Amino acid sequence: MTTTGRARPTTAPRRGPAGPTASAAPALEVTDLTVRYGAVTALDGVTFALAPGRVTGLVGMNGSGKSTLFKSVMGLVRPTAGQVRVLGQSTELARRRGVVGYVPQQEDVDWSFPLSVRDVVMMGRYGRLGLTRRPRRADHDAVDAALERVELGHLDDRQIGALSGGQRKRAFVARGLAQGAQVLLLDEPFAGVDKRTEATITTLLRELAGDGRTMLVSTHDLASLDVLCDDALLIQRRILLHAPPAEVLRPENLARAFGVDVSDARPATVSAPSGASPAEVAR
Template structure:
């Protein structure tokens, strides 16, 4: 099984990255690329290194060996330029914090506002457009904790859109959301990819891979397979990571 071929320079290039936490190796010689205009699914069991890979791409974890380049530049330079946007898992957010939906999305514009973070008309327009794109414009004044799980996910996707970053990382965006929200977010992500962004989505939703993703990575501390979704979903391929018969789950 081969990695999908693409002739354009990748937006993200992870090269031979190894990350250790003490005696535990979280990532072992991981190499992969994320290309413009594509959604890549990240599939693996809990503890397979998906979160560590995200944190490494974002520059929050320094690899023991290997390197990461974003649009040909270092992670530090990419972060300074706001080139990576992140949509977190729900459990990593303080939903009681007194902040409204509009203000959450506006944090995605901080990199465009300079030291004093004074919002300009372009920032307000970007926030309005992002909220409208995910169907959350009418909830702009709502406190973030007073939304449903699906609505919260939409808000954080709106923040990533407002940031206008070429690279989007999403950690389980469909966990705990209804089918309507999942379909809406899938459509938004496909549109963003069509506009030239590179998108990496960690997901346990195996049946949705073929609708959402152009390619997928099966991760288990190392890259087992990087190929089109149909190849990842072959029972014998999934068994490399999950070690069980996943046929029923894939076909449901």
């Protein structure tokens, strides 16, 4: 899985048109989801469905509701209206069974906490440890396999904060794999990593999709959207478009989401215009 330089990774075969197919029930189904924080509407009637074995990009400016959507899928936010189903289950049941996992942004984690890489990945087994909370052989084997899958087995004893940005991301992917998650949410996995690490993570996510896992990836790296994703969701509190990357990247569609005149359909990054917005609280 090792890549060099700025080469584009070899990706797994694409899975056909966007959205679930007739032969596959949705891995993630969101229906009329509305979330309000006081007077601020973070999500307004969000509806989409993702089939198994796909990588879907989540594209929108800061304050568009991306993080609120992730929290809703994880069952951490109670919706004002609508529902979320993960593999046909409620969010609470999906989280308890470990079928949905989350890879956070860098700034959401206290990297000074004295945990090793193995400790972090073992957290994915917590729901399976039983009353004693003591890892068994099967738990250690699952952690070993996950670490090898993300190429961090040789760093398992290292303190998590001592890893590079890309290695930290892979450690949290490994936590989801050890957990047995079939649906993974990744919040800005390419923020703060170099191009080589980006290619490594992209190749890993494509391989996981080939295994049948479903990934929803929040990203501002629009230049690599077509390499990583089968399809993308364009969000501005509601879903403006669910389509292949090439369609989402059309200038007129990006302009709808970002509220600016986008003349280049393939910018490296797009960020929110300066100035505070009431929607920032809903990010």
